């Protein structure tokens with residue numbers, strides 16, 4: 001059984017030194033370490049320099065590495081993301097940041113027709129070792145163009161790995177792996193777990209992070225909480241809502257197992273199947289849109305393997321297919337909140 | 352320029368500033384002592400336009416409610432100057448049922464079809480729809496025009512250049528307005544743009560380009576009158592860049608640590624500058640200033656009261672309205 005990044009970190013503390021960091025600091029630590037290690041790693045994007053990233057994903061890097069390696073770009077996403085692809089093709093290891101995933105529409109061609117296809121089209125002769133970082137998620141009333149997750153869209157299109165950490169240790173470990181990976185990796189961080197001082201934060205957005213080199217393999221899910229009654233498969237911020245609900249429901253004699261997917265491509269189907277094999281019940285919680293996405297995919301993988309594993313119909317809590325509304329009450333009604341997760345657990349348990 | 356027009360421009364600028372100050376107050380009122388972007392009666396990002404009043408006032412003075420305006424993530428000044436219903440716009444900012452978007456949109460997504468006004472939070476993406484509105488006006492044989500607004504940061508976006516080409520090619524009745532407030536969040540113009548004036552870029556598309564250098568409402572008014580007249584006459588698009596001022600942060604909560612020009616900012620505030628000019632010329636006195644301010648304040652506070660009294664949307668209806 002795999003453990004969460006956080007559990008990894010504390011378990012390993014006999015041999016590893018950890019200290020508590022926010023998710024954003026953990027991310028930056030990984031980027032800085034790789035920049036020290038490898039001259040080919042550089043960062044470019046909007047407001048990554050003096051501002052340090054709108055969500056603090058590049059804080060301090062400009063001071064440490066200078067404007068040649070931490071490059072503020074114009075608002076020309078096709079151009080600079082395309083430039084990252086070209087630099088990667090020449091063997092550099094760029095990290096290109098685009099502030100919100102919602103903005104990818106303006107430069108999607110570079111991403112899905114170029115970044116993701118070059119390796120295949122070239123018969124494996126050309127590699128694109130780059131990381132595309134972006135903030136995702138809602139919950140703070142930023143409206144329909146600044147609150148989406150959209151990871152299902154990237155996962156749907158072949159040729160790019162997709163990771164979404166839920167905690168600081170994984171943020172560091174997955175970033176290290178993403179930079180070292182010879183493939184394009186889309187690294188999606190939820191604003192609600194970055195530990196930002198100006199946004200209500202989940203208490204687990206600060207946690208123990210190994211001081212030294214720390215890789216979390218891409219494609220390995222984690223059991224964030226072992227349980228016997230129902231598998232809650234989820235990712236990113238929703239992991240925390242699922243854990244909160246699991247803690248509460250322990251009092252109601254429902255023992256939830258929370259699977260933190262950590263990456264969508266590759267998807268750790270084995271861990272999901274093992275878990276569902278133990279619990280016989282599956283709830284998928286996804287902050288992306290419901291239809292044609294992550295929740296349907298996970299349920300399909302279980303059904304394809306053996307529908308008999310499920311003792312109750314699978315349930316999903318996702319954003320019903322509606323743009324994210326602005327008003328607080330409306331947004332809460334469509335996001336996968338703890339309340340919706342709790343109701344869904346009772347539902348799948350037949351209570 | 353006649354006195355009535357000058358006083359109108361001043362009144363519009365005052366109304367916009369009064370509005371932005373009131374939203375500033377309401378936005379921060381319940382985010383204390385600790386700033387939490389998602390908290391309070393107005394949650395989410397908030398991009399205010401203080402300092403940029405001359406652009407909206409000067410351009411919209413030439414428009415009627417039949418003309419279209421597409422604005423940006425920083426839309427309030429253009430919305431007010433173009434005559435968007437202030438009550439319903441404010442209710443939208445407060446996320447209420449009487450809002451322009453029934454609480455679905457928020458401050459970056461204000462749509463008022465009565466005056467053909469819209470805005471978008473995606474940089475430069477308001478330009479292309481303005482072309483289509485202009486096409487509709489042209490095909491229906493009206494002389495209405497579409498004004499497409501962006502910041503200078505947006506002038507490096509593909510949609511900007513595609514739109515200029517298409518509008519020029521099809522001779523669409525469009526006025527492209529660029530608000531150069533020198534900053535795209537933390538990135539100064541010098542680090543984002545390869546030319547010193549975006550007006551120069553107009554030449555690449557064979558259309559007239561003008562840059563107003565001093566954030567003066569009268570200079571904007573003058574330049575815009577030519578551009579709007581050209582569009583109305585069927586002679587095609589023009590580009591107008593105004594060197595303006597972002598008086599406050601990019602969004603509320605922006606620490607502006609990157610900004611090296613802040614010391615000079617108060618002296619560049621266009622509202623007291625214009626007020627002084629009108630006073631010096633004997634067109635305004637203390638009493639007149641007070642009455643303009645009082646009128647503006649009454650209208651704005653009325654709108655805020657209306658917004659606060661409007662009910663919150665029913666969460667059960669969150670899934671409605673996706674389709675017509």
Ligand SMILES: Cc1ncc(C[n+]2csc(CCOP(=O)(O)OP(=O)(O)O)c2C)c(N)n1
Pocket residue numbers: 046075077099103106424425472473474501502503504505506530532534535536597601
């Ligand atoms: C396509 C896209 N890229 C990036 C952003 C993030 N963003 C929001 S405002 C902004 C700066 C815009 O600068 P400018 O166009 O000069 O307008 P200003 O904010 O100065 O009014 C950026 C980069 C976005 N909203 N859309």
